[in-house]
Amino acid sequence: MKIKRINNNHMIKPNIVLEKIKNGVFSLGGWVMSNSVTSAEIMAQAGFDWVCIDAEHSSVSKETATNMIRAIELHGAEPFVRISLNDEVEIKKYMDIGARGIIVPMIKSYNEIEKAISFIKYPPSGSRSYAIPRCTGYGDWSNEYYENANEQTFIAIMIEHIDAVKNIDKIFSHKEIDAVLIGPYDLSGSMNIPGQFENEKFVETLDYIHKKAIEYSITMGIHEVHPSLKKINNFINQGYKFIACGIDTLFILERSKEFAQLNT
Helix, strand or coil: CCCCCCCCCCCCCCCHHHHHHHCCCCEEEEEECCCCHHHHHHHHHHCCCEEEEECCCCCCCHHHHHHHHHHHHHCCCEEEEECCCCCHHHHHHHHHCCCCEEEECCCCCHHHHHHHHHHHCCCCCCCCCCCCCHHHCCCCCHHHHHHHHHHHCEEEEEECCHHHHHCHHHHHCCCCCCEEEECHHHHHHHCCCCCCCCCHHHHHHHHHHHHHHHHCCCEEEEEECCCCHHHHHHHHHCCCCEEEECCHHHHHHHHHHHHHHHHC
């Protein structure tokens, strides 16, 4: 008897993070800077809603990113990519291999958001080119993908420079931003207080951005590089809804140093 294989992988499922945003629920994610598929898989397996592949500050290749996305999908999390620059070819490659969310770094103007949107979305909302790569099942479910990709792709912009804060009203007036993610190191660096997150000047700036996000009904997010349960719960209580919890490399480093200090 021939057994018929039923394959439901072609279904374009609702984006978990977009669904949570719609329902006003917070979303926690992992962040991978190592060139490790295993790290991406473990973070998804641990239960994060999403795992971001950092293509800006890492040596990850497109081929490795593809395998990371497969590993993330295996455990039901959403695969996101923080791109290296706001570039059509860069964004298209990651979308084509299956990214379900794009995080755009160093946004400073409304026009830069317009550029990113045009690269991420198919016409008429953007200018993304049509093809039959991995995201379409290599053509097996291309029509379904084309019909749903625009509304099921999560788009976050990073506010990580004081120049962006000066243009915040114009930037936040864009209607197609799903979330804003604070890059604390670059933002503090642009204010000449790198890493001084308790500095009154930095705290006031963060509060200002948050108030503006509420004013424009934009989901507020932040990357907490050295997370603790207390810190993450504080962000949740403050109304942050899109939170990146740590980095895989720092998790390994800090846990290793905890024990390695016994050698001294």
